[in-house]
Amino acid sequence: MSTTExxxxxxxxxxxxxxxxxxxxxxxxxxxHVMHGAEVGAACNIGEHVFLERGARVGDRVTIKNGVCxxxxxxxEDDAFIGxxxxxxxxxxxxxxxxxxxxxxxxxxxxxxEPTTVGRGASIGAGSILLxxxxxxxxxxxxxxxxxxxxxxxxxxxxxxxxxxVGWACVCGRKLDAGLCCGACGRRHRSGAAxxxxxxxxxx
Amino acid sequence: MSTTExxxxxxxxxxxxxxxxxxxxxxxxxxxHVMHGAEVGAACNIGEHVFLERGARVGDRVTIKNGVCxxxxxxxEDDAFIGxxxxxxxxxxxxxxxxxxxxxxxxxxxxxxEPTTVGRGASIGAGSILLxxxxxxxxxxxxxxxxxxxxxxxxxxxxxxxxxxVGWACVCGRKLDAGLCCGACGRRHRSGAAxxxxxxxxxx
Amino acid sequence: MSTTExxxxxxxxxxxxxxxxxxxxxxxxxxxHVMHGAEVGAACNIGEHVFLERGARVGDRVTIKNGVCxxxxxxxEDDAFIGxxxxxxxxxxxxxxxxxxxxxxxxxxxxxxEPTTVGRGASIGAGSILLxxxxxxxxxxxxxxxxxxxxxxxxxxxxxxxxxxVGWACVCGRKLDAGLCCGACGRRHRSGAAxxxxxxxxxx
Numbered sequence: 001m002s003t004t005e006x007x008x009x010x011x012x013x014x015x016x017x018x019x020x021x022x023x024x025x026x027x028x029x030x031x032x033h034v035m036h037g038a039e040v041g042a043a044c045n046i047g048e049h050v051f052l053e054r055g056a057r058v059g060d061r062v063t064i065k066n067g068v069c070x071x072x073x074x075x076x077e078d079d080a081f082i083g084x085x086x087x088x089x090x091x092x093x094x095x096x097x098x099x100x101x102x103x104x105x106x107x108x109x110x111x112x113x114e115p116t117t118v119g120r121g122a123s124i125g126a127g128s129i130l131l132x133x134x135x136x137x138x139x140x141x142x143x144x145x146x147x148x149x150x151x152x153x154x155x156x157x158x159x160x161x162x163x164x165x166v167g168w169a170c171v172c173g174r175k176l177d178a179g180l181c182c183g184a185c186g187r188r189h190r191s192g193a194a195x196x197x198x199x200x201x202x203x204x
Numbered sequence: 205m206s207t208t209e210x211x212x213x214x215x216x217x218x219x220x221x222x223x224x225x226x227x228x229x230x231x232x233x234x235x236x237h238v239m240h241g242a243e244v245g246a247a248c249n250i251g252e253h254v255f256l257e258r259g260a261r262v263g264d265r266v267t268i269k270n271g272v273c274x275x276x277x278x279x280x281e282d283d284a285f286i287g288x289x290x291x292x293x294x295x296x297x298x299x300x301x302x303x304x305x306x307x308x309x310x311x312x313x314x315x316x317x318e319p320t321t322v323g324r325g326a327s328i329g330a331g332s333i334l335l336x337x338x339x340x341x342x343x344x345x346x347x348x349x350x351x352x353x354x355x356x357x358x359x360x361x362x363x364x365x366x367x368x369x370v371g372w373a374c375v376c377g378r379k380l381d382a383g384l385c386c387g388a389c390g391r392r393h394r395s396g397a398a399x400x401x402x403x404x405x406x407x408x
Numbered sequence: 409m410s411t412t413e414x415x416x417x418x419x420x421x422x423x424x425x426x427x428x429x430x431x432x433x434x435x436x437x438x439x440x441h442v443m444h445g446a447e448v449g450a451a452c453n454i455g456e457h458v459f460l461e462r463g464a465r466v467g468d469r470v471t472i473k474n475g476v477c478x479x480x481x482x483x484x485e486d487d488a489f490i491g492x493x494x495x496x497x498x499x500x501x502x503x504x505x506x507x508x509x510x511x512x513x514x515x516x517x518x519x520x521x522e523p524t525t526v527g528r529g530a531s532i533g534a535g536s537i538l539l540x541x542x543x544x545x546x547x548x549x550x551x552x553x554x555x556x557x558x559x560x561x562x563x564x565x566x567x568x569x570x571x572x573x574v575g576w577a578c579v580c581g582r583k584l585d586a587g588l589c590c591g592a593c594g595r596r597h598r599s600g601a602a603x604x605x606x607x608x609x610x611x612x
Contacts, residue, residue: 014424014441016218016234030424030441031235031253031439031441031457033218033234033235033252043506044506045504045505045506048441048459048477049235049253049271049439049457049459049475051252051253051270061504061506061507062504062506063504063505063506065477066459066477067253067271067289067457067475067477069252069269069270069271069288069289079503079504079506079507079508080504081502081503081504081507083497083502084477084495084496084497085289085475085477085493085495085537087288087289087330087331087348088288088330089287089288089329089330089348093345093376093377093378094285094287094327094329094377095283095285095325095327095376095377096249096265096266096267096283096284096285096325096327097249097267098247098248098249098265098266098267098283099265099283099285099325099375100283101325101375101376101389101405102375102376102377105376105377121503121504121507121509123502123503123504125497125502126495126496126497126537127331127495127535127537129289129330129331129348129349131348141501144495144497144537144539144555145537145555145569147348147349161349161364161365161569171507171509171510172501172503172509172510172513173501173502173503173510173513174501185509201509220422220438235439235457237422237438237439237456253439253457253475255456255457255474271457271475271493273456273473273474273475273492273493289493291492291493291534291535291552292492292534293491293492293533293534293552297549297580297581297582298489298491298531298533298581299487299489299529299531299580299581300453300469300470300471300487300488300489300529300531301453301471302451302452302453302469302470302471302487303469303487303489303529303579305529305579305580305593305609306579306580306581309580309581331535333493333534333535333552333553335552351552351553365553365569
């Protein structure tokens with residue numbers, strides 16, 4: 001990659017990185033824009049045409065594919081995957097803030113902004129759309145083209161519009177069998193309060 | 205914003221603005237491209253990675269979020285909100301214009317281009333897709349991820365694929381009650397020929 | 409277009425073209441990126457904010473509208489149309505490749521990458537999403553906002569999520585009548601092993 005090394009991370013010469021909070025080994029690709037006040041952890045891959053607004057927060061080892069926008073109020077935890085064209089939102093009742101009838105509402109972010117969190121190791125499939133205010137549990141697998149309208153349990157496999165749970169996902173990304181064991185990698189899981197827990201992954 | 209002031213509007217140095225018809229106070233953000241022959245009114249916000257083709261028309265106080273393309277034939281009226289990743293179209297039967305069998309059709313725009321209009325104060329939710337040839341009424345609220353396949357009444361609240369009316373929206377963006385009154389701001393509405401009319405908003 | 413002529417094709421000064429395999433007469437628009445190792449044929453139109461990854465292959469006379477990403481493993485055959493915001497994928501079980509539990513899987517592309525092919529003259533409507541591993545037949549017409557989950561027959565007209573066949577499309581982009589004849593251009597078609605065959609188009 002013909003990038004500029006800035007400290008220990010790499011920014012493509014056609015990208016724009018104004019943040020001072022970028023972790024070691026992270027790469028930011030062409031035509032991406034990371035605003036001042038956005039935070040990105042270590043060893044991340046920030047794809048082309050991505051936009052990170054002031055207030056967006058990204059953990060370590062996260063992959064964000066092309067064309068994704070992370071707004072103020074969006075948090076992506078460690079090891080998550082955000083597919084190409086995934087759309088986040090932060091306002092359930094959007095109007096143009098310049099419309100006179102709503103200017104008072106948009107004067108303070110707490111009047112309208114609802115936060116969204118994508119949990120550790122979760123995957124958001126290509127072209128999915130997340131309504132604001134939702135929390136995606138750890139290692140959940142949101143299929144391509146889903147519409148997420150409510151909170152998602154850890155390890156849940158979600159499909160459709162609105163997204164519904166059709167199974168459970170392993171840490172490795174494959175479907176679990178009825179005994180909550182993965183036929184591909186052998187990892188075992190058990191039920192917890194907010195979805196499944198993988199017995200072979202350390203939990204902080 | 206580290207922008208270039210061009211007359212009375214602002215163009216980010218990584219944006220490309222070739223149009224001479226940009227109104228006062230409008231901001232055009234990074235990696236956006238406004239072509240020669242596109243028209244944008246005053247006090248608009250044109251987001252990053254937006255594309256305005258020659259022939260696209262945008263009114264005053266409009267917000268266009270990231271990644272939206274407005275083609276020749278698309279008109280956005282005053283105070284409208286176009287969410288991130290919204291997709292417009294202008295051809296119902298698209299083929300590659302270089303395909304020999306269709307070159308005659310693409311020789312003249314009137315053979316294939318169908319116009320789309322988003323009315324005053326309307327909101328198009330994130331990731332919605334509008335088939336060409338439709339008109340969205342004033343202050344309509346199109347939910348995230350909708351597919352709009354036909355005309356939408358003024359103040360209609362639309363959801364789904366294809367989008368269907370599930371209620372009525374206030375000027376302020378909240379749902380109206382059964383008496384067409386807004387519980388949030390108190391504005392009252394009455395039925396008109398093409399949807400609702402807000403009794404407390406001046407109509408040109 | 410204020411472009412740089414490079415040999416016989418044109419690259420917008422704000423685009424980035426690193427490939428040496430671009431055919432004659434092809435135009436690459438602003439903020440697009442064609443990586444080294446991507447191949448594009450002659451007389452193509454590569455829209456703004458498009459990304460072609462190393463390994464993507466595009467035939468002759470193809471139109472790729474704004475914001476489309478073609479990954480390694482995606483092949484677009486001659487005369488095809490890819491609408492704005494169409495999303496391709498190349499991994500059915502995506503996880504962040506930096507997640508320790510999946511690093512071995514992502515070490516070799518054959519472990520996870522599934523190819524996708526769009527056949528000659530086919531159209532992929534705006535905002536459609538294609539799961540990886542599918543083949544779209546020649547002159548198929550995929551409607552806007554479809555989700556393609558399996559192979560599509562030649563000349564099939566597909567709508568919905570998941571996409572289902574609702575009719576047959578002519579080479580010219582119009583719907584065929586019950587006799588497989590086009591009311592618009594008069595071309596006639598017959599059934600073949602993998603969909604329809606147009607009797608008036610030469611087949612290689």
